[in-house]
Amino acid sequence: MEMIRHPDHGCVEHAPRRHIHQPAGTSSGGRRLMRAARVASANMGCSQMTADQLEIDTRSVFDNIDARQVEFEAEVDGDDYQFAVQYSVLEALTGEAPDGDAEIKFNQMIDAVKDASLAALSRDSDREIIVVSENDLDQ
Template structure:
């Protein structure tokens, strides 16, 4: 069954520069799940590579990222860190 609702915990947003991703925790249909959005996703959405502003970029496109995160979750097993890639964008 696919998840229907994802609520991002804004206090959990972390710009992991070394891994080139923004990490966050979200509640998905009542359960907590860890996600990471690759910088490539942010660049695809904004047209610019993150340069110290990845969290701001994330917040600008949060609705699209939420949908992509649900897509990434649906193709995985829901355990561990779910990586959101460009392939998850519609």
């Protein structure tokens, strides 16, 4: 994993990754910890780094009507993850059950979805798809 310096404040960041899936037989959790440690040590004293930033790839947002969830890909601290937000989360946030408008509700509540997604990631980072449930709203 290549690390690059941010041009504005000099903090070390990861170069963008192109693939979500890890090669077979490798420990993605172990690599994430090693990358995080390298970036943390390179950024000692840098006040611009924010822990656990989640950036949603808006092109990946997909309303999976059959599974009653909105799926998306996001990057957190340089690593790519796949998420699924249950319709019940969107209903809890907006007060209305999604009815053909789940992506709209998702986008309206994007900040709350990001927070809940980070909570889901912190409890279940080793899953292929991280499911965001109503329990993650309380975190």
